[in-house]
Amino acid sequence: MAQFKKDGESLINPESRIRLKLGVIVPFFLVFLLILGSQPAHAYIGPGAGFAFLTSFLMLFASFFMAFFTLLTWPMRVFVRFFKRRKAFVQAKTDRVVILGLDGLEPTITERLLKQGKLPNLLRLKEQGSYSHLQTTYPAISPVAWSAFSTGVNPGGHNIFDFLSRHKQTYMPELSSSKVGTPSRKLSFGQYEIPLGKPIVRFLRRSKSFWKILGDHGIFSHVLRVPITFPPEKFNGAMLSAMCAPDLWGTQGTFSFFTTDDSVDPIKEGGDTQIVTRNGDRVEGNIKGPENSIKKNHGQMLLPFVAKILGEDEAELIIGKERIHLKKKKYTEWIELKFKAGLGIKVQGIARFYLLDTKPHFRLYMTPINIDPETPALPISYPYFYSVYLAKLHGKFATLGLAEDTWSLNEGILDEQAFLEQAYLIHDEREKQFFHALDKTKKGLCAVVVDATDRIQHMFFRTLEDDHPANKGKETEKYKNVIEDMYIKMDGLVGRTMEKVNKDDLFIVLSDHGFKSFKRGINLNVWLKENGYLTLKDGVEKTGEFFQGVDWSKTKAYAFGLAGIYLNVKGREKHGTVEPGDEYQKLKRELIEKLSGLIDPKNGNVAITEMYDGQKIYSGPYVNDGPDLISGYNIGYRISWNGATGVIDDTLFDDNTKAWSGDHCIDPKLVPGVIFSNMKIAAAKPGLVDLAPTVLDMFGVAKPGYMTGANIFETTRSGVNGRAHKIGKVETVEITEVANPNE
Template sequence: MRIFTMAKNFMKHPIFAHHILLSAILLIVLLPTPAWAYIGPGAGFALAGSFLAIFGALLSALSMVLFWPIRRVVRMIFRRRPPGKIRFRRVVILGLDGFDHHLAEKFIEEGKLPNLAALRDQGDFKPLRTTLPPISPVAWATFQTGVNPGKHNIFDFLTPDERTYQAKLSSVTIRTVRRRIGWGPISIPFGTKPDVQLLRKSKPFWNILSRYGVFNCIIRVPITFPPERLRGVQLSAMCVPDLRGTQGTFSHYTTRILNDSKKTGGEVHHVQRKGNTVQCELIGPRHPSHPEYAPIKLPFTVTIMGSDQVKLKINGTTHILQQGLHSDWIQVRFRVGLSTTISGVCRFLLLKTDPEFELYVTPVNIDPEKPAMAIGYPAVYPVYLAKRQGPYATLGLAEDTWALSEEVLSDEHFARQCIDIEGERESMFFDGLEKVPQGLCVCVFDGTDRMQHMFWRYLDEEHPARPADVPDTYRQVIEELYQRMDHLVGRTMAKCNDDDTLLMIVSDHGFTSFRRGVDLNRWLEENGYLVVDDARRNEEHLAGIDWSRTRAFAIGLSGIFLNISDKFEQGIVDPGKEAQRLRDEIQQKLTDLVDPGHDTRAIKRVYQATKTYRGPYKNSAPDLIVGYESGYRVAWETAMGRTSKDIFHDNRKAWSGDHCVDPTVVPGVLFCNRKIETGQVRLFDIAPTVLDIFGIPAPDYMDGSAFEIGESNDSGDTGVCENEESVGIESQVI
């Protein structure tokens, strides 16, 4: 009543009340939300925003309900119908990179992987024949295209440049091109933009599904960068660069005086401590308009607050770092103009403050909220994920194996990094499962590959890199990794527990020990196929090789190239009979190679690309692909383009497990929640199988064939084991 009286008095007021009320009413009627600004712009915006969101959501919901039937009818009329019968509404493929068949079988028999055992019992579990060579880019390219490497053109991580012999990425080229604006014949250059080209040929099977209107959610499948158009969403993985354009360059800041500031995969920066303050600079990208300039640097200050805590000030924000704990993802902005910045994200890890200061910074990942280049399709999909779950690793090879190999990170730091990335991936995957009730959902977890690479020495008791005293927490680290994946599978099964979902757990290859490295270039040199300047032996990228006298050379992880005259600029080998004779000769000799230190055969089989691959790109492959025996792999020297003085080397690096061996040694896995009636299954059978499930015939160019999927053995119990206690990595390693 009192309020009414006050209002009445107020209304009686001749000028003030009239105008204020009129203004307020106008604001409420015409601009309903800014009227809330009476309580201040900040809260005004917040309220305005929330009201807009409410109105927007209601309007959008209403329009969606109204228009949905129309859209549905339009789609039904115009969409391309699959000729066959659709067997499942949804196919979910969970990729576990490097999940080994032998280990999985062993752990299942020991009762350590209850969910995978349940999945096997419900459906099937088979070894999955992998590709030659069994390397992730090759295998995942085959998985997605359903063809052999001769048709998709990916044969290794690296391939030699035909002019310079320098190793380059085999799946993608990233260069900077001038941006132009103009009309007709007139065009004016302004600035630059990244030009990324995918070198993988053929088409992923989700492109074919898209043509038939099937929705796809493709998360972090290797060799999907740059992202391609599809019906659905996609987040790219392997080969997505960091902000510097590299495949991942970490930074290590230390007050220690070091002789060599360059480490593989990273850089060491010597810094000085003044009192409690250390000034550092984070190296960023090159200026987009002036790539010839030095990279842009972002200064940051670290203030030491105690023996295990520092204050990090970067980009005007302050963060507290605890020794031994990774920071959250921190957004960093590199200024390239008055109003332009390039945004990245990285994590900081304080290694120690005393007696020397040491700080590790991950490679600066492309910021998923403001991506400097397209890392997903549509372009807003990475943004959506970042808004939903916060910043995440976008780098192709996000787990920093080099930092552990170079002894900047400890096992514990690396394991934590892998587990954090796993968590990010799981969040994306489960969101995809929720958002895609019909269609295809594929997500690849690659932490399994990275952790096996780095921790195999704790599994293999004869490994040269195995420490004399293995810490208790790492004795079972691989087993715990498999158990963690088993629980991931359990959670996935719980979300796919319906008759209309086909679930497959797939790995691209298995794993084995990497005890001894074989320097193929040294072997070629000893056998007279390669000539190297003795003084330049240690130079990388094949720099010391005399090309005028070299007939064969090795680079990358599995291949030997002949220096063929019509392929390489300084080629000397005739492409015809001479080349074939040379292939036969090297194949024969190399197959007989015996490791004198252990008196065992190092190589199981050597394959000739022209006889092994089919397709238009088989001539781009290495001429010979070496299939090593278990325990052997190409030496680090060869992979980097150096030539050592010994053929065999003990591998004493943390990178102790590998899969660059003969494909028969490292089969992958295929678990399915339905019985697989076909006897032997191959990686390139998956693409035609998924197409078949959606009633679409596999194109003729595909090498694989659809395997027959039977019924489930399910008795109604999914068998999902919810017990988290057996996953010991969190409690034991970390």
């Protein structure tokens, strides 16, 4: 095996390399000669090899045929393209734009590490071009923010106000960005109910992404894992869906925990516990699959498994014909899970397993069952075979929107180390895909968003503060550097990307929002109840999830989602009580006045810095679908866990003791993102909504009138850096001294 120096240079000398190459090429050449020159009887050596040669021949034949056909029709397509998209690149100021999104990269941490010289690549990028804070959206959460990035409009224009939106008739939550349903027409016979048609997958984000506009102008894009791209759009490019792409269960990620310990506490959120039986060294159980949509009872499909305990630290997992070796505290590769629906139909997903213990109790963790990118049960890429293409080249990969399983760490099933390992396994997959796409993008756009930055900060922010309530009972010292290490790792990614970026390319690194500590939770529905704006039904002291037990006929306002407060408006909500017009306006003013500056009685800190009026901060056709008020929580605060799930009891403030200890769903002014680029930024206050118009302008495409932002760069007539003809004012952003949260 060839050895390599750290810098990637081969230790093998050139002569040896030539010999090595000859050693590979000559046998191949001889085999070819043998095949070409031999009689059929001598060339055919058994069906296995026969298959190999036959398949190779067919593949070569088919690919040459396809290539020939493509080349033959190429002039015609060029001709058509010339007329349809004749302006592509003509007005462009650059031929290639590379965008690396690092979800949740926090300015204060970034600046501190820049100052300490720990982020040399980002520093180099800043010195080449610019660094600035990047204004985020209201609220500062990823689905909202990345939708603004994609479309160049605020939530009033793209209709994504939160992860969830409320059903105006039932007050129940719905996923805001997509809706998956089964076809209404079905063929019924016996126990089966065969859907006549494909699953209905609707994309609920509105407006038009800038890569679609680029595509309309003949510019090809690779868009990888940008949040809120499920289902993928049809456009001139290749896309891999991200946030809100479901698992095989149809959820946003439900892990499974198999244990022989029947005294274990049930998992509260994001997971499913299954008690399995053990006989000697044999453990038997079932992997739960999705609902069986072709059977009338819609029961959950099951896949039996057996785990043979081989020792204290290892076991063998047998699923069907597949045997998987499990080693304690080691992730398996992605394992294919095939659920039989009946009538020969199979639904396939993939999962990784992680053996936690074999004694005293058998404990096995399984990731949420991801849609298999090689045989996707739902559209997770555009074109549909793009995920297949990537999987064939680089192996199977996580396809779930929120792929890093934060719930399992929150619930104490996985420990910090296991979570980190999982997050970086997924990150490595992303990196491979990104660099592959970058290599393929000779001209056009290549955009990728990395999630690990967000998830790791969510789960390890507590380690930056000794007094964080979530530290209680958890290992802290050991993980103090996890976040810093992650920033350094991302800096390495930036460095590797810079090596592949040409001097005439535009390269942008950005985050959609920053990150702060989440120490205390506020349940605004409790405040609304205590102040007479929300009423529970008689006899109800604590509601179930999502407002079970709320008397809507006596309720004027309710907090919903991560940051919104909705008024119960007559004619809009089913049981509306607030008259539109004066009463509506007066109630909003009243709530803004009372909630802005709300004090936490435990420590006297301001918990809400400002309440924002949705009508004032949003613009666009969907303003009325958004929250009437947006909570601007102070640093250290966020909506409480109960508040987020619509549970109403008597606890207004509580300590956050979960591993999920950092957050960004606070006053957007307090959590701006960051932007680095190899070009000077001219805008005084660049924002996420400026990115779409910026990229369009860099490719010489006029921005649509509904986009409110503008090109943030100084632009030139002839190109990017080096040949700059400044027409804009450069704002120098000073690195400010930022206190280490540990100090």
